[in-house]
Amino acid sequence: MQNLSRRFSTLQVPKLSTPPPQPIRPLFQYSKIQHCRKILEHRIITVLDVCTTLTQAQQVHAHVIANGLSQYSYVITKLIRTLTKLGVPMGTYPELVFRRVTRPNPFLWAAMIRGCVIEGQVSEAVRFYGLMRREGTGPVSFTFSSLFKGCGSVGDVSLGRQVHAQTVVIGGFAADLYVGNTMIDMYLKCGELGCGRKVFDEMPERDVVSWTELIAVYAKSGDMGSARELFEELSLKDMVAWTAMVTGYAQNLMPREALDCFERMRGAGVGIDEVTLLGVVSACAQLGACRYANWVRGIAGESGFGPAENVLVGSALIDMYAKCGSLDDAYDIFRGMKQRNVFSYSSMIWGFAVHGNANAAIELFHEMLTTDVIRPNRVTFIGVLTACSHAGMVDQGRQLFATMEKYYNVTPSAEHYTCMVDLLGRAGRLEEALELAETMPIVAHGGVWGALLGACRIHKNPGIAQIAASHLFELEPKNIGNYVMLSNIYASAGRWGDVSSVRKLMREKGLKKNPAYSWVETKNGGVEKFSAGDTRHPDYEDIKKALEDLLNRLQDHGYRPNLNSVDYDVGDEEKMRILMAHSEKLALAYALLNADTGPTIKIIKNIRICEDCHGFMCGASQVTGRHIIVRDNMRFHHFENGKCNCGNFW
Ligand code: ZN
Ligand code: ZN
Numbered sequence: 267m268q269n270l271s272r273r274f275s276t277l278q279v280p281k282l283s284t285p286p287p288q289p290i291r292p293l294f295q296y297s298k299i300q301h302c303r304k305i306l307e308h309r310i311i312t313v314l315d316v317c318t319t320l321t322q323a324q325q326v327h328a329h330v331i332a333n334g335l336s337q338y339s340y341v342i343t344k345l346i347r348t349l350t351k352l353g354v355p356m357g358t359y360p361e362l363v364f365r366r367v368t369r370p371n372p373f374l375w376a377a378m379i380r381g382c383v384i385e386g387q388v389s390e391a392v393r394f395y396g397l398m399r400r401e402g403t404g405p406v407s408f409t410f411s412s413l414f415k416g417c418g419s420v421g422d423v424s425l426g427r428q429v430h431a432q433t434v435v436i437g438g439f440a441a442d443l444y445v446g447n448t449m450i451d452m453y454l455k456c457g458e459l460g461c462g463r464k465v466f467d468e469m470p471e472r473d474v475v476s477w478t479e480l481i482a483v484y485a486k487s488g489d490m491g492s493a494r495e496l497f498e499e500l501s502l503k504d505m506v507a508w509t510a511m512v513t514g515y516a517q518n519l520m521p522r523e524a525l526d527c528f529e530r531m532r533g534a535g536v537g538i539d540e541v542t543l544l545g546v547v548s549a550c551a552q553l554g555a556c557r558y559a560n561w562v563r564g565i566a567g568e569s570g571f572g573p574a575e576n577v578l579v580g581s582a583l584i585d586m587y588a589k590c591g592s593l594d595d596a597y598d599i600f601r602g603m604k605q606r607n608v609f610s611y612s613s614m615i616w617g618f619a620v621h622g623n624a625n626a627a628i629e630l631f632h633e634m635l636t637t638d639v640i641r642p643n644r645v646t647f648i649g650v651l652t653a654c655s656h657a658g659m660v661d662q663g664r665q666l667f668a669t670m671e672k673y674y675n676v677t678p679s680a681e682h683y684t685c686m687v688d689l690l691g692r693a694g695r696l697e698e699a700l701e702l703a704e705t706m707p708i709v710a711h712g713g714v715w716g717a718l719l720g721a722c723r724i725h726k727n728p729g730i731a732q733i734a735a736s737h738l739f740e741l742e743p744k745n746i747g748n749y750v751m752l753s754n755i756y757a758s759a760g761r762w763g764d765v766s767s768v769r770k771l772m773r774e775k776g777l778k779k780n781p782a783y784s785w786v787e788t789k790n791g792g793v794e795k796f797s798a799g800d801t802r803h804p805d806y807e808d809i810k811k812a813l814e815d816l817l818n819r820l821q822d823h824g825y826r827p828n829l830n831s832v833d834y835d836v837g838d839e840e841k842m843r844i845l846m847a848h849s850e851k852l853a854l855a856y857a858l859l860n861a862d863t864g865p866t867i868k869i870i871k872n873i874r875i876c877e878d879c880h881g882f883m884c885g886a887s888q889v890t891g892r893h894i895i896v897r898d899n900m901r902f903h904h905f906e907n908g909k910c911n912c913g914n915f916w
Contacts, residue, residue, distance in 0.1 A: 339371035350381040383416035414448040418455035485514025513545035524549035551586035581609040588617030616649035622911035624657030651685035684713040691721025757833035784849035799847040813855040820885040828878035
């Protein structure tokens with residue numbers, strides 16, 4: 267330094283007239299090389315981004331080698347990621363490329379680990395992690411996020427815990443949002459909700475991703491209380507978080523809460539997308555009221571996700587209108603769709619089927635086949651087989667069932683066998699139905715035996731009913747409906763001893779009958795709810811009087827009460843009193859008293875309609891000239907001019 271200053275001090279100061287000397291730039295050559303390499307790297311990476319075949323990637327790799335870049339971790343990382351994207355097995359070409367790099371940086375290691383995880387080789391990913399640590403290279407957040415994703419995808423929580431431990435041992439990742447989120451995700455995917463929540467609670471900083479994921483998992487597990495608690499704590503609620511709540515309520519059969527939440531969401535000025543709408547549509551379908559159906563249809567149209575534009579929302583709207591009892595609206599939506607897929611067809615076919623419009627369902631099925639592009643799936647077949655079953659079209663049903671695997675590559679599932687047992691059973695071929703249930707190639711579930719039991723009720727066959735029920739009691743020991751059904755079958759055969767032993771069985775198992783409810787929709791969108799023998803309704807006296815009048819008129823037209831529908835061994839008068847207190851009869855009388863229920867009376871019932879009420883509704887549709895629709899837990903009954911479109915089989 268001293269030397270240097272001395273040298274400077276001895277330097278002659280140049281005259282002002284001469285130009286100042288050029289500054290000395292000793293690094294000039296080096297930076298030029300670096301600059302050129304940067305440009306080259308950039309070009310290679312840009313080209314790698316657009317590679318769509320292995321050959322193209324190999325060509326780029328050749329350039330990498332030719333330009334002396336095969337030791338540059340940055341470029342090689344990109345090459346490995348491209349090979350991963352192209353689905354090249356990590357153990358082959360990518361690993362060879364990787365091995366040529368003498369000192370891979372943490373990002374290159376992470377790319378190898380990520381590649382293994384993507385192809386499902388989680389143990390390979392862990393092996394690379396071990397190698398990396400042995401070489402003394404530290405991880406980056408990307409390393410852990412990949413490992414967590416891998417553990418989550420194979421559901422290996424013990425491996426996940428070890429990776430979690432590594433983040434703690436190495437340290438410095440506690441505040442990393444990305445690592446934290448993937449760690450929560452791993453625990454949730456492994457079914458460890460408690461651990462996921464603990465990680466969440468301990469995160470110093472949390473973003474909407476982690477909140478929403480936890481909310482969605484709580485919703486899925488049916489714990490809407492915890493989901494809501496978390497949601498309310500979240501300060502910046504975005505569309506995804508709101509949607510998780512709306513969908514959660516809908517999935518947990520809490521339609522009113524779903525709609526309230528949706529209203530709040532709209533009030534908060536948050537946008538909506540098709541997932542939000544699908545949740546809302548599902549909630550409206552559960553409510554079964556046309557007012558809500560029309561309302562959500564309007565919103566879908568306004569938000570640009572109307573049935574004409576969005577095939578998923580359109581299909582859901584079809585399903586919703588069918589469930590609300592308005593087949594015309596469902597069909598209107600179906601016809602208005604610019605684009606239809608297998609879901610739209612299946613929803614419409616199912617709608618026709620449950621409304622007893624078998625011919626329309628089958629016609630539409632054939633129309634779908636003529637499109638040549640839309641192939642029927644398992645849901646389509648459930649719809650079309652249900653249609654055959656409800657219309658007693660045994661041969662057609664058998665034919666369709668035989669073709670589904672042969673021509674359409676749809677292997678019959680237990681649901682399809684249920685449809686077939688139902689089809690045969692309803693048609694009175696109980697032995698055949700029993701044989702099918704006993705010999706079907708997959709294990710019969712409760713649905714199959716339930717269909718057989720239902721058929722035994724229609725055709726009054728206590729013998730086969732007993733066989734079906736014994737399977738059901740084993741498969742669904744807590745399903746009260748099966749016990750009640752068997753007891754009904756015994757009762758209508760007058761086998762009171764058997765009735766009381768079924769009752770005893772129910773008592774021993776601590777099972778209680780579900781209370782029966784009926785709802786009737788009023789014009790202003792309200793809903794009136796009735797339970798069996800409900801005397802608390804403010805208009806009870808009027809309802810009772812209207813029901814008595816109606817009964818007298820029906821008896822003049824030949825209606826006789828079906829006393830067998832009562833499975834209590836009591837006197838006929840008492841049986842009559844019980845029958846007249848059934849909730850759907852109360853709902854009907856209320857609807858007749860109140861003009862605002864409209865020309866079509868719509869009643870929704872939570873359990874199966876009994877034979878007596880069915881006959882009563884038939885008669886009522888005749889003497890009052892009204893169209894009465896009853897949705898029970900099986901199907902829709904359309905009563906018009908003294909007949910039901912189910913043909914008295916349900
Ligand atoms: Zn009834
Ligand atoms: Zn019916």
